[in-house]
Amino acid sequence: MASKGLPGSGGWMGRLVNALIGLVLMGIAASVSVAATEPAAEDAAIAQSLAEMLRDARAIISNNQSKINDPEIGDKGLTAKLVLDQAIDNYKKNTGVDPATIDPNSRHGRLLRAMMAAIGEVMDANQSTINAKGIGFKAFIPAVFGRLVGESFARLASGEAELKVTAPPELVRNRKARPDSFEENIIKTKLVEPAWPRGQPYSEMTDAKGRPAYRVMVPEYYAASCLTCHGSPKGEMDITGYPKEGAKQDDLGGVISITLYRAQAQ
Numbered sequence: 001m002a003s004k005g006l007p008g009s010g011g012w013m014g015r016l017v018n019a020l021i022g023l024v025l026m027g028i029a030a031s032v033s034v035a036a037t038e039p040a041a042e043d044a045a046i047a048q049s050l051a052e053m054l055r056d057a058r059a060i061i062s063n064n065q066s067k068i069n070d071p072e073i074g075d076k077g078l079t080a081k082l083v084l085d086q087a088i089d090n091y092k093k094n095t096g097v098d099p100a101t102i103d104p105n106s107r108h109g110r111l112l113r114a115m116m117a118a119i120g121e122v123m124d125a126n127q128s129t130i131n132a133k134g135i136g137f138k139a140f141i142p143a144v145f146g147r148l149v150g151e152s153f154a155r156l157a158s159g160e161a162e163l164k165v166t167a168p169p170e171l172v173r174n175r176k177a178r179p180d181s182f183e184e185n186i187i188k189t190k191l192v193e194p195a196w197p198r199g200q201p202y203s204e205m206t207d208a209k210g211r212p213a214y215r216v217m218v219p220e221y222y223a224a225s226c227l228t229c230h231g232s233p234k235g236e237m238d239i240t241g242y243p244k245e246g247a248k249q250d251d252l253g254g255v256i257s258i259t260l261y262r263a264q265a266q
């Protein structure tokens with residue numbers, strides 16, 4: 001009689017315990033698979049925010065290009081602080097949000113601050129280039145700035161996220177900007193398609209470097225100002241020493257590619 005109530009393998013208690021363990025395990029399995037295939041609710045907003053901050057800072061470099069290229073001026077005053085302050089102003093104007101109000105302990109706050117730190121790092125590291133007197137073109141242009149910020153960001157975001165400015169393979173100038181197979185595939189099958197809505201980002205929950213990741217590709221198009229280097233005649237050297245691509249205004253010129261790695265399931 002007494003043995004019937006004990007949690008032995010045949011007792012009702014044992015079966016109940018086994019059933020409960022089974023349910024718990026099923027629950028864990030379900031939540032793990034959801035975690036690996038569904039983007040987190042905030043992923044898209046974080047990716048957009050990182051791309052926005054990069055663009056806002058890159059615009060400051062672009063606005064100051066003739067000053068940067070001026071051989072007569074030594075100190076240009078284009079410090080990390082100035083570029084960051086103006087980039088933050090642009091970000092506020094374009095999003096209505098002050099980055100300072102985003103909780104630094106949240107994933108968004110942490111990654112956006114890593115992006116701002118990367119911008120500051122690149123400006124600090126290039127002061128002597130920017131301030132060199134007697135040199136006109138210094139090859140410090142928005143595209144180089146964007147590549148360097150992406151490299152710093154990957155380091156500062158230590159495995160949590162990456163951002164890279166890439167392009168259709170036939171347009172890539174710097175080997176470091178080459179698209180990986182995912183990026184190349186999305187560019188070729190989606191972003192260059194005439195039916196793709198202009199400017200619309202592509203996003204997907206997938207794997208990157210063997211880890212589950214949310215990946216976003218934000219298309220960018222050539223403006224008239226880009227064509228002095230990327231335009232016609234195709235093959236002619238531009239001021240930077242690269243052959244022009246023969247691109248036209250509004251062609252897909254590049255992609256801001258953001259990878260948000262999914263935290264390992266607990």
Ligand code: HEC
Nearest residue numbers: 143144147167171172173174177221222226229240253254
């Ligand atoms: C002064 C010449 C010049 C202008 C103007 C220019 N680019 Fe570039 N672009 C370059 C150079 C040089 C590189 C390679 C940068 C590097 O070494 O990372 C580059 C790289 C890029 C890349 C990264 C992929 C790659 O080829 O390495 C993209 C995307 C890009 N440019 C788009 C644009 C767009 C869009 C504009 C206009 C808003 C523009 N560029 C204006 C010279 C220019």
